[in-house]
Amino acid sequence: MNYIALRMLFGDRAKYLMLLCGLTFAVMLIVQQGSIFWGLMIWSQSSISNLNVPIWVTDPGIAQVDEVKPIADTTVDRVRSIPGVEWAVPLYKGLLRARLENGEYHQITLTGLDAATLIGRPAEVLEGRFEDLRQPDAVALDQWAVERMGGPTVITVGTVFELNDKLARVVAIAKTQKTFTNIPVVYTTYERALRYVPRERRTLSYVLAKAKDSAPVDEVIQRIRDHTGLGAFTADAFGWKTIGWVLKNTGIGINFGTTILLGFVVGMAIAGQTFYLFTVENLRQFGALKAMGASTATLARMILLQAFTVGVTGYGVGIGLATVFGLLTAQEGQLPFLETWPLLLLVFVALLMICTLSALISIIKLARLEPAIVFR
Amino acid sequence: MTAMDGSSQSQGRTAEGNGAEQAIAVQVRGLVKSFGSGETAVTVLKGIDLNVYFGELLLLVGESGGGKTTLLSAIAGILDIDAGDLDVLGSSLTNMSPGTRTRFRGRTMGFIYQQFNLLPALTAAENVAVPLLIQGTRKKEALSRGRLMLERVGLGDRTEFLPRNLSGGQQQRVAIARALVNEPQLLVCDEPTAALDGPNGQKIMELIRDVGRAPDRCVIVVTHDSRIFQFGDRMAELTDGRIVGIHPIQREATA
Numbered sequence: 179m180n181y182i183a184l185r186m187l188f189g190d191r192a193k194y195l196m197l198l199c200g201l202t203f204a205v206m207l208i209v210q211q212g213s214i215f216w217g218l219m220i221w222s223q224s225s226i227s228n229l230n231v232p233i234w235v236t237d238p239g240i241a242q243v244d245e246v247k248p249i250a251d252t253t254v255d256r257v258r259s260i261p262g263v264e265w266a267v268p269l270y271k272g273l274l275r276a277r278l279e280n281g282e283y284h285q286i287t288l289t290g291l292d293a294a295t296l297i298g299r300p301a302e303v304l305e306g307r308f309e310d311l312r313q314p315d316a317v318a319l320d321q322w323a324v325e326r327m328g329g330p331t332v333i334t335v336g337t338v339f340e341l342n343d344k345l346a347r348v349v350a351i352a353k354t355q356k357t358f359t360n361i362p363v364v365y366t367t368y369e370r371a372l373r374y375v376p377r378e379r380r381t382l383s384y385v386l387a388k389a390k391d392s393a394p395v396d397e398v399i400q401r402i403r404d405h406t407g408l409g410a411f412t413a414d415a416f417g418w419k420t421i422g423w424v425l426k427n428t429g430i431g432i433n434f435g436t437t438i439l440l441g442f443v444v445g446m447a448i449a450g451q452t453f454y455l456f457t458v459e460n461l462r463q464f465g466a467l468k469a470m471g472a473s474t475a476t477l478a479r480m481i482l483l484q485a486f487t488v489g490v491t492g493y494g495v496g497i498g499l500a501t502v503f504g505l506l507t508a509q510e511g512q513l514p515f516l517e518t519w520p521l522l523l524l525v526f527v528a529l530l531m532i533c534t535l536s537a538l539i540s541i542i543k544l545a546r547l548e549p550a551i552v553f554r
Numbered sequence: 555m556t557a558m559d560g561s562s563q564s565q566g567r568t569a570e571g572n573g574a575e576q577a578i579a580v581q582v583r584g585l586v587k588s589f590g591s592g593e594t595a596v597t598v599l600k601g602i603d604l605n606v607y608f609g610e611l612l613l614l615v616g617e618s619g620g621g622k623t624t625l626l627s628a629i630a631g632i633l634d635i636d637a638g639d640l641d642v643l644g645s646s647l648t649n650m651s652p653g654t655r656t657r658f659r660g661r662t663m664g665f666i667y668q669q670f671n672l673l674p675a676l677t678a679a680e681n682v683a684v685p686l687l688i689q690g691t692r693k694k695e696a697l698s699r700g701r702l703m704l705e706r707v708g709l710g711d712r713t714e715f716l717p718r719n720l721s722g723g724q725q726q727r728v729a730i731a732r733a734l735v736n737e738p739q740l741l742v743c744d745e746p747t748a749a750l751d752g753p754n755g756q757k758i759m760e761l762i763r764d765v766g767r768a769p770d771r772c773v774i775v776v777t778h779d780s781r782i783f784q785f786g787d788r789m790a791e792l793t794d795g796r797i798v799g800i801h802p803i804q805r806e807a808t809a
Contacts, residue, residue, distance in 0.1 A: 181693055182676065182684060189675020466671040469632050470732075471660015472688045473653060549632035 183480035204445020205496025217514025248380035262393030267292035290371025306350030323362030457540035585638035613786035664733030
C-alpha cells in the first residue's frame with residue numbers, strides 16, 4: 179500500500195508541489211532566521227572567542243564582555259599566586275577615537291595584550307607580523323577595521339594614524355570574527371594601550387588566565403573567585419553570559435523568535451490546510467479503498483507516509499535554499515549566518531511535528547469516513 | 555415469486571428455485587436503517603427481508619430515494635444498520651466488529667461504482683491490482699494478475715493507460731476487472747451503467763453477466779436503467795423503504 183500512497187501523492191502534481199512549497203518555505207524561513215539569529219549571537223561574544231583564552235577574570239558585577247568594568251592593577255599578581263593557575267596576563271579593552279591622516283575620525287576598540295607573550299592575539303595574520311607589535315608605536319588591526327576605516331587603499335601595513343594625539347603605526351592585519359557592534363579593533367601591547375588612553379585610577383580591564391593541566395578548571399575558577407572576590411569564568415560561560423545579556427536587553431531574541439515562530443505557524447497552517455484538502459478531495463478514493471478492505475490503520479499509514487515523504491523532501495529543499503542564501507549573502511563573514519546541526523535537528527523535529535499534526539487531522543477525518551460515501 | 559415478505563423464500567441455507575436447489579448467498583431479515591436523529595430522523599429501510607442466491611444476478615430497482623443504495627451498502631457491510639439480521643456468504647455481518655467486517659469485505663466482495671472510483675494517479679493495471687495489494691499480495695504478482703484480468707475484460711492493450719486516457723466505458727471495464735480480481739463471491743454494483751451511453755451500458759452489463767456470474771458467486775445490481783433489466787435473473791423492487799415485489803425476469807426467446 180506504500181506504493182499506492184506514494185503514487186497518489188506524486189500523481190497529483192499541483193497539490194504535491196503546493197504542499198512541498200509550503201513545507202519548503204517553512205523550513206527555509208526557520209533555518210534562515212535561526213542561522214542569522216545564531217550568527218548574531220556568536221558575533222555578540224566575538225570579543226571573547228577572538229582572544230581564545232580559557233579563563234577570564236572580571237569585575238564581580240560584569241554583565242557582558244563589551245561593558246568593561248576596570249579592576250585593580252594588582253589583580254594579575256593575585257591571580258598568578260592562586261594554586262592551580264598556570265599563567266595570568268593583563269588585558270586592556272576600551273573605546274577610543276582614531277584620527278586618520280585624511281582627517282577622518284573612527285571609533286575603535288583598543289585591545290592591549292601582554293607584551294611578553296601576546297596572549298589573546300588573533301590566530302590568523304593576513305598581512306605583516308604580529309610580533310612586530312613590540313616595536314615602537316606599533317599597532318595591529320583586524321580586517322574589519324581596514325574595511326570600516328576606508329579600505330586597503332587607506333589602511334595597510336605601514337599606515338600611520340593618531341590615537342589620542344599619539345602616533346600609531348600599523349604593523350599587521352589579522353583575521354578575526356566580526357563583532358556585534360562591528361567597531362574596528364586595534365591591537366597593541368598592554369603598556370602602550372595605557373599610554374594611548376587618558377589616565378584613569380583603574381586601567382586593567384580583564385585578567386586572562388589558564389589553569390594548570392593537572393587542575394580542574396572549575397575548581398581553579400572557584401578559587402579565583404574566593405581569593406579575589408572578583409568574577410571568573412571560562413570563555414564559554416562568559417560567552418553565554420554575554421549572549422544572555424544581549425537576548426535580555428536588546429529585543430533581538432523576541433524579534434527573531436517571533437519570525438521563527440511565524441515560520442513554524444505559517445508552515446504548519448499551509449501544510450495542514452493543503453494536506454487536509456488533499457485528503458478531503460481524495461475522500462472518495464480513500465472511501466473506495468476502505469470499501470475494498472483497507473483498514474483505517476492501513477489508510478493512516480498511507481497518510482503518514484505521504485506526509486513524511488513530502489515533509490522530508492521539503493526539509494531537504496528548504497535547508498538547501500537556506501544554505502544557498504547563507505553562501506550568497508554571508509560570504510567572508512559579511513552577514514551573521516551560522517547553520518549549526520542543533521538548529522537543523524530542531525527544524526527537523528519541528529517539521530515532524532508539522533507533518534504529524536497535518537496527517538492526524540486527515541486521519542481523524544478518514545477514521546470517521548463511512549465507506550458508503552462511494553455509493554453517493 | 556410475488557411481493558417479498560420472506561414467506562416464499564427459504565429461511566435456511568438453501569431454497570427451491572426453478573426446480574433446482576439453490577444455496578443462499580445473502581439473507582436479509584427485518585433490516586431497518588434510519589439517518590439523522592430526533593424529529594429529523596428519516597427511516598430509509600423499514601424491515602427488509604430478502605434472499606439472494608448463488609449463481610444469480612439480482613437487480614434492485616425502484617424510485618429514487620426508495621432505499622436501493624442504502625440496502626446495497628448494508629449488504630456490502632459498508633453501512634451500519636439499526637436493526638435486523640444480515641447473513642452474507644455464511645457469516646453474520648450484524649455481529650462482526652468493524653475491523654473484521656473490513657477484512658471480510660476485502661476477501662469476499664467486489665465493488666463496481668457509478669463513478670468508477672478509479673485512482674487517477676494509477677495505471678489501469680495498478681488500479682486493478684489495488685484489492686490484491688490491500689490483501690497483502692506482492693506488488694509484482696498483483697500487477698501481473700491485474701494485467702490478466704484486464705485482458706479478460708478486453709483491455710489487454712490498455713494496461714498501462716491512466717484513467718484519464720480511457721473512455722467512460724473503458725474505465726468501467728477497469729472497475730469491473732478490479733472488482734473481480736480477487737475472485738469475490740459477492741459482486742455489488744451501484745448504477746454501473748448510469749455514467750455510460752446506451753450501447754456502452756449494454757456492453758458493460760454483458761460483461762458483468764459473463765464474468766460476474768458463476769455458480770459460486772452472486773451479483774447484486776442497483777439500477778434505474780430499464781434497458782439493462784434483461785440481464786438480471788430476478789428483480790426486487792423497493793418503494794419507500796420496503797420491498798414491494800420480487801419478480802423473475804422473463805427473457806425474450808431468441809431464434
